[in-house]
Amino acid sequence: MDLNMDLNAPHSMGTTIIGVTYNGGVVLGADSRTSTGMYVANRASDKITQLTDNVYVCRSGSAADSQLVSDYVRYFLHQHTIQLGQPATVKVAANLIRLLSYSNKNMLETGLIVGGWDKYEGGKIYGIPLGGTLIEQPFAIGGSGSSYLYGFFDQAWKEGMTKDEAEQLVVKAVSLAIARDGASGGVVRTVVINSEGVTRNFYPGDKLQLWHEELEPQNSLLDILNSPSPEPMNI
Amino acid sequence: MSKSVIEMPPKGGFSFDLCKRNEMLAKKGVSPPSFRKTGTTIVGLIFQDGVILGADTRATEGPIVCDKNCEKIHYMAPNIYCCGAGTAADTEAVTDMVSSQLQLHRYHTGRESRVVTALTLLKRHLFNYQGYVSAALVLGGVDVTGPHLHTIYPHGSTDTLPFATMGSGSLAAMAVFESKYKEGLTRDEGIKLVTEAICSGIFNDLGSGSNVDICVITKGGKEYLRNHLQPNPRTYTSSKGYSFPKKTEVLLTKITPLKEKVEIIEGGDAMEE
Numbered sequence: 318m319d320l321n322m323d324l325n326a327p328h329s330m331g332t333t334i335i336g337v338t339y340n341g342g343v344v345l346g347a348d349s350r351t352s353t354g355m356y357v358a359n360r361a362s363d364k365i366t367q368l369t370d371n372v373y374v375c376r377s378g379s380a381a382d383s384q385l386v387s388d389y390v391r392y393f394l395h396q397h398t399i400q401l402g403q404p405a406t407v408k409v410a411a412n413l414i415r416l417l418s419y420s421n422k423n424m425l426e427t428g429l430i431v432g433g434w435d436k437y438e439g440g441k442i443y444g445i446p447l448g449g450t451l452i453e454q455p456f457a458i459g460g461s462g463s464s465y466l467y468g469f470f471d472q473a474w475k476e477g478m479t480k481d482e483a484e485q486l487v488v489k490a491v492s493l494a495i496a497r498d499g500a501s502g503g504v505v506r507t508v509v510i511n512s513e514g515v516t517r518n519f520y521p522g523d524k525l526q527l528w529h530e531e532l533e534p535q536n537s538l539l540d541i542l543n544s545p546s547p548e549p550m551n552i
Numbered sequence: 553m554s555k556s557v558i559e560m561p562p563k564g565g566f567s568f569d570l571c572k573r574n575e576m577l578a579k580k581g582v583s584p585p586s587f588r589k590t591g592t593t594i595v596g597l598i599f600q601d602g603v604i605l606g607a608d609t610r611a612t613e614g615p616i617v618c619d620k621n622c623e624k625i626h627y628m629a630p631n632i633y634c635c636g637a638g639t640a641a642d643t644e645a646v647t648d649m650v651s652s653q654l655q656l657h658r659y660h661t662g663r664e665s666r667v668v669t670a671l672t673l674l675k676r677h678l679f680n681y682q683g684y685v686s687a688a689l690v691l692g693g694v695d696v697t698g699p700h701l702h703t704i705y706p707h708g709s710t711d712t713l714p715f716a717t718m719g720s721g722s723l724a725a726m727a728v729f730e731s732k733y734k735e736g737l738t739r740d741e742g743i744k745l746v747t748e749a750i751c752s753g754i755f756n757d758l759g760s761g762s763n764v765d766i767c768v769i770t771k772g773g774k775e776y777l778r779n780h781l782q783p784n785p786r787t788y789t790s791s792k793g794y795s796f797p798k799k800t801e802v803l804l805t806k807i808t809p810l811k812e813k814v815e816i817i818e819g820g821d822a823m824e825e
């Protein structure tokens with residue numbers, strides 16, 4: 318019956334989320350595991366949610382809280398865009414998130430990273446961790462897997478990277494965190510936002526680079542008995 | 553005497569005070585009255601023409617099976633159905649409520665309901681009650697934008713997936729789906745896979761049992777296959793049936809037909825004080 322109690326635990330996204338600026342825009346990255354206790358409820362979730370055409374948010378912490386907060390902010394930003402008459406800035410989006418997170422700090426459990434591009438400031442990343450502080454950073458990491466990445470970013474981060482360098486850095490970082498954090502896993506999703514628009518990329522878990530002591534994926538010997546082997550899910 | 557906490561007037565919104573009281577009582581050893589749960593295995597999957605939902609039919613009250621053939625696939629809209637796990641009263645009430653809201657919305661807009669509408673209505677309601685409405689749902693349907701399948705958890709988070717399982721038997725059913733699901737299943741393959749997954753829950757999970765219900769939703773319409781499979785028939789029924797012992801005296805035999813006769817009076821008098 319222990320299993321039952323675990324399945325009723327609130328959904329938390331163990332998570333690794335990352336936001337990085339480069340010269341021309343931002344790259345957001347996340348893993349895809351949503352867990353309820355010890356069970357993986359969704360192994361292919363999308364933690365990078367759209368707020369406006371040019372601003373996206375990475376969600377971590379309680380799945381319900383983060384989904385609702387981003388839904389409310391998307392609604393407020395839509396109204397704001399209509400009233401303003403032009404696309405909302407990343408700073409406004411981040412501030413709306415911060416207002417909700419700070420005023421409801423006793424009820425909510427969610428850490429968010431807001432990233433986007435606007436014509437006034439260019440690419441910007443804002444981190445809004447648990448208490449509801451708002452901090453503008455050149456790069457931000459969050460979630461349980463981020464503990465394993467502080468040292469990595471201290472060494473690997475540089476100013477003025479190109480788009481490909483930044484995206485490779487994000488993919489490498491999420492992949493390292495997945496290797497060490499039990500609550501992160503699945504696939505790596507990235508979103509690149511710059512003046513030209515938004516590009517979503519997807520890196521399946523078994524195609525990532527292998528780290529220390531990680532083994533090559535082995536096909537089960539049962540596959541010899543039941544050929545052909547099952548096809549991977551297309552997302 | 554200054555208090556460190558100032559008494560604030562109630563702000564409005566739902567008051568969770570009684571929930572805290574219940575938790576405190578539970579810690580002291582006072583057990584709450586047992587309520588009916590649907591232990592449950594519920595599943596859904598997307599196949600080439602639409603969505604197939606499946607559920608078992610056992611409802612439990614603590615360790616007792618209180619309903620051997622209950623219906624867990626609830627109607628939301630002509631093109632949307634919802635399977636419910638958790639407290640039976642909560643799943644019934646929340647699906648009925650959102651089904652009515654969807655009908656009113658259909659009258660207002662003049663259009664077929666969309667699955668995301670039902671999803672948003674359900675998740676907002678469940679989030680507002682912070683997980684105390686114990687309803688875990690698998691929502692599936694086909695609308696103008698295509699087939700959709702979502703899972704909704706009691707705290708209000710949702711996932712969008714090509715195949716999903718919920719309830720106490722979800723691990724057994726997910727094992728079947730993870731090994732046999734592929735994209736572009738035909739209707740028969742899909743029904744077979746869903747039946748296998750529910751049977752896996754029925755036979756391997758104590759909270760699930762009895763029969764398999766299936767609901768197939770496509771653009772053309774829906775097919776509700778109630779008791780599609782009955783792998784637990786009642787065996788050992790006596791062929792003699794029941795008869796009263798010979799010495800029982802019959803005192804009275806009265807047969808009352810259960811039809812009501814209703815008279816309609818045309819042009820009756822108006823009510824007067």
